Amino acid sequence: MDNSLKNIISSGLASLSGIFASDKATKSVLGIDIGSSAIKVVQLKKSNGKAVLETYGAIALGPYGNMEIGEVVNLQVDDVVKALLDVMKESNVTIRSGVIAIPSSSSLIFTLSLPDKISEDKLASIIPNESRKYIPVPISEVTLDWFVLPKENESSEDNIMNKPMIAKVEPKTEVLVVAIHNDVLSRFQEILTKTELHSDSFEMEIFSNIRSSFSHDLAPVLLMDFGASKTKLSIIEEGVVHVFHVVNRGGADITKNIASSLGISFKEAEKLKRSVGLDLNSNPEVADIVRLSIEYILSDTNSVVFAYQKKYNKNISKVILTGGGSLIKGLTEKASSNFNTEVIYSNPFSKTEAPAFLEPILTVSGPEFSVAIGLALRQLF
Ligand SMILES: Nc1ncnc2c1ncn2[C@@H]1O[C@H](COP(=O)(O)OP(=O)(O)OP(=O)(O)O)[C@@H](O)[C@H]1O
């Protein structure tokens, strides 16, 4: 456990430059994303400087807690282990070491504004102290990791979790800090141990997502991860996270709304949600429920984007959608008219070499796997 946290923040922030670095690994690597409704795994191997897709797979967690596919479940460690072993077996994962993602909802992310020119050693003693006011539990109960932001990206000491507004202040050392409760880390460590998986580190899911979803975007981009339980929003400029915010709604809430409005089971509602989405022509009643749920999430997102625009006087140049919930039919059209900008899906498999016949399915599955792919890529480059 001691060195497991060396870099939760990881090279996500350097993700745009790290792509061409060489020879980090020649053996296979595994990315493991344990979401609130499903586990996703991706195994990659480096060959001729490229990431080759060896295998990937997903498994719904609902059935391991006597619930439906797509439902959000809070499982005991042993059930998670069982699901993880099952998905690894079903997808023919051949290796026993990998990196696991820490969900954004299990952490706090904020920036500290510290006096300029502080040495690395000093930072290590100052940061825990300065972080106290942002952390609602004793500092001894959390593990901290941090990243000194590049100078041109100045930010204030606002807690970007709650107040997604960042001011320009100079000259200061701006540090992005991540705090994770030790219980969360112990749980993931226990999962790894019981699965007999070796891991050198963990990574915050947002940084894995950035690595796999971005190309060379410098202008501000809004990354939306529509999960089952939560929608994670981040605004990234020049590869650096400026804003991070979690909306407490996700795809499973949409299904629950359909189920309760129509008086049907979660299972039936899930099917309807996937087949109808926002398409009024196919089923106006369902499409309307979906629309209302989506509008709730978009309206929260608009406040975050607006606050950013106001503070920086900059517009979002693009929106990238990830997460299974973003596959809802009609979402890109709805989102692009809402944001009045280009909206695209993350296409993380495009960073891997895979047989051509798989391309259509990989393009569609991409948003669901972007965290797992990002985790695997981290170990290769
Ligand atoms: N084709 C589809 N149309 C609509 N929704 C879909 C589709 N495919 C998957 N979903 C939804 O995606 C959600 C699962 O997405 P994902 O696997 O990204 O979540 P997760 O990682 O388990 O959740 P979280 O990130 O919140 O912990 C579910 O709510 C599911 O209903």
Ligand SMILES: [Mg+2]
């Ligand atoms: Mg997820």
